[in-house]
Amino acid sequence: MSKPRVAIFDFACCEGCQLQVVNLEEELLDVLSVVTPVEWREAMSEQSEEYDIAIIEGSITRPEDEERVKKIRERAKILIALGACATTGGVNKLKNNFGMDEVRTIVYGKDAAMPHLNTMPTKSVAEVVKVDYMVHGCPINNKEFTYIVRCLVMGKQPVIPNYPVCVECKMRGNVCRYEYGEICLGPVTRAGCNAPCPSAGFWCFGCRGYVDDPNVQAAREVMDKYGKTVEDLKSRLLLFGSKQEHTDE
Amino acid sequence: MSIKKLEPAALNRWVDGILQKQKVYGIQARGDKFVFDQLDRADQLRLDYDVSVTAPKAFLQPPCETLLRFGEKGFESVVESEPFVLFGVHPYDMAAILQMDVVFAEGNPDIHYLERRKNATIVVCDVQNASENVFAGCMGTAVLESGGDVLVTRVGSAYVVESRSARGEALMETIATAPVAGARDLGERKAVWEKNRKLLRRHELKVKPEQLPALLEKSYDHPVWEEKAKRCFSCGSCNLVCPTCYCFNVRDTVSYNLKDGERERVWDGCMLAEFALVAGGHNFRKKKAERYRHRYYRKGKYLHDMHKQIACVGCGRCITACVTKIANPVEIYNRLAEGQK
Numbered sequence: 403m404s405k406p407r408v409a410i411f412d413f414a415c416c417e418g419c420q421l422q423v424v425n426l427e428e429e430l431l432d433v434l435s436v437v438t439p440v441e442w443r444e445a446m447s448e449q450s451e452e453y454d455i456a457i458i459e460g461s462i463t464r465p466e467d468e469e470r471v472k473k474i475r476e477r478a479k480i481l482i483a484l485g486a487c488a489t490t491g492g493v494n495k496l497k498n499n500f501g502m503d504e505v506r507t508i509v510y511g512k513d514a515a516m517p518h519l520n521t522m523p524t525k526s527v528a529e530v531v532k533v534d535y536m537v538h539g540c541p542i543n544n545k546e547f548t549y550i551v552r553c554l555v556m557g558k559q560p561v562i563p564n565y566p567v568c569v570e571c572k573m574r575g576n577v578c579r580y581e582y583g584e585i586c587l588g589p590v591t592r593a594g595c596n597a598p599c600p601s602a603g604f605w606c607f608g609c610r611g612y613v614d615d616p617n618v619q620a621a622r623e624v625m626d627k628y629g630k631t632v633e634d635l636k637s638r639l640l641l642f643g644s645k646q647e648h649t650d651e
Numbered sequence: 652m653s654i655k656k657l658e659p660a661a662l663n664r665w666v667d668g669i670l671q672k673q674k675v676y677g678i679q680a681r682g683d684k685f686v687f688d689q690l691d692r693a694d695q696l697r698l699d700y701d702v703s704v705t706a707p708k709a710f711l712q713p714p715c716e717t718l719l720r721f722g723e724k725g726f727e728s729v730v731e732s733e734p735f736v737l738f739g740v741h742p743y744d745m746a747a748i749l750q751m752d753v754v755f756a757e758g759n760p761d762i763h764y765l766e767r768r769k770n771a772t773i774v775v776c777d778v779q780n781a782s783e784n785v786f787a788g789c790m791g792t793a794v795l796e797s798g799g800d801v802l803v804t805r806v807g808s809a810y811v812v813e814s815r816s817a818r819g820e821a822l823m824e825t826i827a828t829a830p831v832a833g834a835r836d837l838g839e840r841k842a843v844w845e846k847n848r849k850l851l852r853r854h855e856l857k858v859k860p861e862q863l864p865a866l867l868e869k870s871y872d873h874p875v876w877e878e879k880a881k882r883c884f885s886c887g888s889c890n891l892v893c894p895t896c897y898c899f900n901v902r903d904t905v906s907y908n909l910k911d912g913e914r915e916r917v918w919d920g921c922m923l924a925e926f927a928l929v930a931g932g933h934n935f936r937k938k939k940a941e942r943y944r945h946r947y948y949r950k951g952k953y954l955h956d957m958h959k960q961i962a963c964v965g966c967g968r969c970i971t972a973c974v975t976k977i978a979n980p981v982e983i984y985n986r987l988a989e990g991q992k
Contacts, residue, residue: 432907433907435907435908436907436909549904552905552906552907552909555909556905556909561902564924564925565885565886565887565923565924565925566884566885566886566887568884568886568887568888568891568974569886569887569888569891569918569920569923572705572887572888572891572892572918572972573714573715573891573917573918574714575686575704575705575709576704577682577684577704578888578972578974580974581971588886589884589886589974590884613885613924614924615885615924616884617882617883617884617885617939620881620882620883620884620975621884623882623975624882624974624975624976627975627976
């Protein structure tokens with residue numbers, strides 16, 4: 403069997419998730435033993451219009467992006483969304499809290515009306531085309547990325563956790579941030595990252611998005627127990643949860 | 652069996668001696684909490700701790716462990732274990748380990764657990780300071796008549812150190828010439844036990860533990876399950892911190908040659924949404940309330956039906972760990988008992 407051809411494309415993002423793939427360093431050679439990259443702007447000069455697996459990094463934020471990602475979808479057998487900007491819209495959805503004219507003016511000042519600076523409310527990749535697999539996180543966990551790649555090459559369904567980050571915190575023996583009176587998004591956020599933020603003494607920022615059935619209502623109800631308000635919780639949900647299902651339910 | 656009296660300095664010398672020969676995981680401070688971790692010096696030991704963040708079960712059934720390695724030619728079991736001393740286990744946690752010994756030995760004996768257990772020398776230490784949510788006094792686990800290899804009890808400014816097994820006797824070999832604890836010391840130790848039985852009751856269970864199976868039997872449709880589960884995150888924190896929760900998931904990872912790989916097991920918990928998800932996408936405990944109820948039935952009835960022991964030792968970790976504060980077993984059992992009056 404020939405190795406699947408893989409193309410990596412970036413949209414609105416910082417390209418840090420691609421960098422996480424580059425950061426695999428020597429393990430990258432192992433990855434190349436199971437797939438052949440044919441287009442990957444951050445790591446090679448070649449381009450191609452023929453590929454089996456398309457990996458999409460970044461959010462869809464302009465009408466022309468929408469067209470581009472649809473074309474990629476048509477050509478790819480499998481499409482993977484890479485990183486929070488692609489899987490949920492991530493921090494780019496902060497923009498959706500404002501009007502588009504206001505956003506353009508804040509960012510570009512007097513040039514706001516220039517046609518090439520046209521912008522639209524941020525969409526995740528799945529809001530535009532069918533996504534087969536998601537690699538969550540800001541940035542992604544590159545071990546999870548290679549696990550998913552190996553599964554796909556074997557024709558196996560990767561298992562992505564659908565339980566909260568608390569599970570990984572408990573496995574690492576962390577003390578709950580709530581015990582220190584901090585709002586942590588771990589209880590409603592999808593695990594799989596191995597809880598690096600709480601393990602380093604921070605709360606969970608929620609970068610991997612919600613679990614399938616997050617109990618955000620319970621989080622709201624419990625705020626007063628920790629001397630916090632629902633407004634405090636909402637402000638913390640803004641970064642990765644803006645305009646996401648569940649955030650404002 | 653030896654029973655010695657050691658001043659703090661002598662206890663430290665004894666422990667430092669053990670450290671020269673064996674790996675010791677001892678209770679020590681981390682920030683404002685306490686954890687079991689590798690001990691470098693005896694003076695790191697904090698036998699005055701209230702409760703450890705993670706239950707000591709983690710040294711017998713680690714959060715993640717490799718069970719076997721496989722390849723084209725077959726597979727071989729992996730048992731990663733070497734002799735170690737677990738120093739400073741509270742009686743309620745020891746009671747939990749004794750339950751795990753039964754669970755992992757019955758049916759198809761679990762070589763991974765049993766090998767570690769065989770390699771473990773456990774020094775139990777009586778509680779000096781009650782934790783915020785401990786209720787071991789209600790569960791009959793505040794003090795342990797037997798179990799573990801050595802028991803250390805603080806009496807006044809010294810310690811009574813008693814061996815409880817041949818392995819414990821061997822660990823105490825280096826203090827063979829230390830003074831024997833006298834009748835007065837043993838009297839004081841008895842007083843500590845009496846005090847702990849009364850003191851380790853931050854929550855008061857209004858029924859006797861042995862009544863729990865019958866109480867649960869009648870409570871399957873009680874409104875408390877639905878009511879509490881509304882605030883459940885399905886985060887499994889209550890499971891994972893519990894010293895008697897031993898459920899695990901098994902998964903395979905394959906290396907880049909797509910032939911060799913490892914089978915590992917990781918902690919799992921019945922409160923997680925997909926715990927009961929089986930082939931074909933069927934989930935036989937789909938609802939939060941079903942999972943929530945199951946946990947109490949498992950602790951208070953199902954395991955009792957099998958082993959005649961209540962699978963709750965009153966450590967109180969679940970009460971602390973639950974962010975929305977719905978996981979207090981004493982509150983639940985008292986509530987069920989109320990309805991029975």
